[in-house]
Amino acid sequence: MATIEMTGIARDPEGFLTDPAQWNENVAETIANEAGITELSPRHWLIVNYMRDTYLSTGQAPSIRALGKESGVQIKELYVLFPKGPAKLAAKIGGIPKPHGCI
Amino acid sequence: MAKRIVILGGGTGGTLMANRLRKLFDRDEAEITVVDKDDRHVYQPGLLFVPFGLASVDEIVRPRARQLHNGISFHETGIDHVELEADVVHLENGTTLPYDVLIVATGTHLQPEETEGMTGPGWMEKVFTFYTPEGAAGLAEALYDFDRGKLVINFIDLPIKCPVAPLEFAFLVDSYFHECHVRDNVEITFVTPLDGAFTKPVASELLGHLLTEKGVELVTEFNTGEVDGAGGRLVSYDEREVPFDLLVTIPLHGGADYVNRSPGLGDALGFVPTDPATLQSKARPNVFALGDATNVPTSKAGSVTHFEGELLTENVRRFLAGESLDASYDGHANCFIETGFDKALLIDFNYETEPLPGRYPTSLGPMQLLHESRLNHLGKLMFQWMYWHVLLPGREIPGISPRMTMAGKKAVETNA
Numbered sequence: 001m002a003t004i005e006m007t008g009i010a011r012d013p014e015g016f017l018t019d020p021a022q023w024n025e026n027v028a029e030t031i032a033n034e035a036g037i038t039e040l041s042p043r044h045w046l047i048v049n050y051m052r053d054t055y056l057s058t059g060q061a062p063s064i065r066a067l068g069k070e071s072g073v074q075i076k077e078l079y080v081l082f083p084k085g086p087a088k089l090a091a092k093i094g095g096i097p098k099p100h101g102c103i
Numbered sequence: 104m105a106k107r108i109v110i111l112g113g114g115t116g117g118t119l120m121a122n123r124l125r126k127l128f129d130r131d132e133a134e135i136t137v138v139d140k141d142d143r144h145v146y147q148p149g150l151l152f153v154p155f156g157l158a159s160v161d162e163i164v165r166p167r168a169r170q171l172h173n174g175i176s177f178h179e180t181g182i183d184h185v186e187l188e189a190d191v192v193h194l195e196n197g198t199t200l201p202y203d204v205l206i207v208a209t210g211t212h213l214q215p216e217e218t219e220g221m222t223g224p225g226w227m228e229k230v231f232t233f234y235t236p237e238g239a240a241g242l243a244e245a246l247y248d249f250d251r252g253k254l255v256i257n258f259i260d261l262p263i264k265c266p267v268a269p270l271e272f273a274f275l276v277d278s279y280f281h282e283c284h285v286r287d288n289v290e291i292t293f294v295t296p297l298d299g300a301f302t303k304p305v306a307s308e309l310l311g312h313l314l315t316e317k318g319v320e321l322v323t324e325f326n327t328g329e330v331d332g333a334g335g336r337l338v339s340y341d342e343r344e345v346p347f348d349l350l351v352t353i354p355l356h357g358g359a360d361y362v363n364r365s366p367g368l369g370d371a372l373g374f375v376p377t378d379p380a381t382l383q384s385k386a387r388p389n390v391f392a393l394g395d396a397t398n399v400p401t402s403k404a405g406s407v408t409h410f411e412g413e414l415l416t417e418n419v420r421r422f423l424a425g426e427s428l429d430a431s432y433d434g435h436a437n438c439f440i441e442t443g444f445d446k447a448l449l450i451d452f453n454y455e456t457e458p459l460p461g462r463y464p465t466s467l468g469p470m471q472l473l474h475e476s477r478l479n480h481l482g483k484l485m486f487q488w489m490y491w492h493v494l495l496p497g498r499e500i501p502g503i504s505p506r507m508t509m510a511g512k513k514a515v516e517t518n519a
Binding site: 069078100 | 260261302324326328340341355370371372400
């Protein structure tokens with residue numbers, strides 16, 4: 001289990017990184033541990049990287065629906081991997097801002 | 104030679120764009136063509152009133168072609184696909200329409216089949232949506248007979264058209280059951296995937312209070328995985344359950360089917376990636392989009408389409424004249440929110456500014472923002488006349504600017 005010093009890494013009150021550039025894989029593991037995920041599997045990484053890449057290239061994190069359609073992982077499994085809120089939790093672990101529901 | 108402007112969709116956006124452009128250009132300057140699969144133009148805000156017998160479907164549907172001014176041609180057929188490289192639209196009846204400018208205004212469509220079980224047993228018996236004329240009329244029948252039990256209102260996920268409509272339904276159904284003297288026998292529950300009553304903090308807090316006042320239970324962060332109509336249960340992906348005797352649901356929304364058949368035009372959900380300030384699509388410079396069909400981060404609502412229409416008319420003119428585009432659309436939206444007992448709220452907001460209390464359109468009113476009043480309710484009812492006679496023909500509404508103003512609004516501190 002990776003634990004690293006998280007001081008110096010800016011996070012909002014809910015624990016999302018405010019600067020995606022401060023992210024690295026150790027940060028991801030640490031945030032995952034905080035959320036009760038003991039180890040990030042390749043399936044976790046697939047989603048975390050997909051979220052992060054989409055955000056960095058488009059400026060918007062994908063919704064849970066877009067994730068279910070495009071990431072190759074079905075919504076049901078997403079809830080097993082990232083309990084409660086897959087899009088939110090994967091965004092947090094991926095070091096990108098909290099996804100905003102489109103109104 | 105006349106420029107060819109093809110408009111896909113003859114709803115709110117397509118109709119008002121066609122009429123505005125027809126006024127702007129002489130006939131030898133532009134040919135304007137509108138395509139839609141049917142000739143039924145639904146005044147969609149009216150659907151909310153149908154379940155309560157306050158409007159009938161006949162009253163809110165008019166022929167599409169009749170809303171278009173002279174000099175606009177109308178094709179009543181489905182769209183097969185858009186061939187972006189060739190600047191051509193292929194219609195289902197085999198016709199091809201080459202264009203100089205394409206405007207996508209085909210809105211958003213319900214996808215009830217995307218949610219497990221929704222269209223299975225119980226669909227249109229105890230599971231309804233009021234987002235279609237058929238569903239709203241069916242729900243009217245079901246409500247008429249409903250005098251006791253659990254009524255659940257839910258939406259599956261954003262985006263949905265008019266995101267406040269499910270809340271309005273909750274307020275109106277509370278009012279309806281009171282008037283029928285059966286409110287004590289009915290439990291009303293509002294089930295949402297959001298973490299509060301609404302997306303925007305100030306409005307969410309106020310609307311949440313209203314639900315509490317009216318005795319409507321709020322269930323949040325509920326991501327519906329399955330509708331079990333036979334068993335009367337909503338089941339979430341994280342395996343929570345909400346029982347119902349009557350379910351009023353708003354299915355998932357996506358773009359029109361042909362968008363997915365047109366390579367490069369849409370995103371994963373069938374919406375058209377669009378510049379939020381100019382309304383030019385990301386697909387091609389000569390392709391524009393407005394209304395519910397875009398992915399711009401504001402409400403999918405008629406008011407948005409209306410405000411976008413004024414800017415988009417100017418941008419089509421600029422594009423054809425080779426000038427740079429006007430990048431001033433700010434996401435302006437406003438909507439009346441029916442709160443029951445003949446009252447309504449009004450909210451006014453844009454990309455940057457959330458709905459705030461105050462007065463509208465200026466500090467002198469007459470409308471009040473984020474505050475229940477009878478005048479707001481009358482405003483909502485009057486709007487139907489404005490829709491057919493002012494908004495669709497492309498006339499200006501006096502005193503209402505396409506861009507949001509802070510006049511009359513009061514800043515509010517929130518914890519959010």
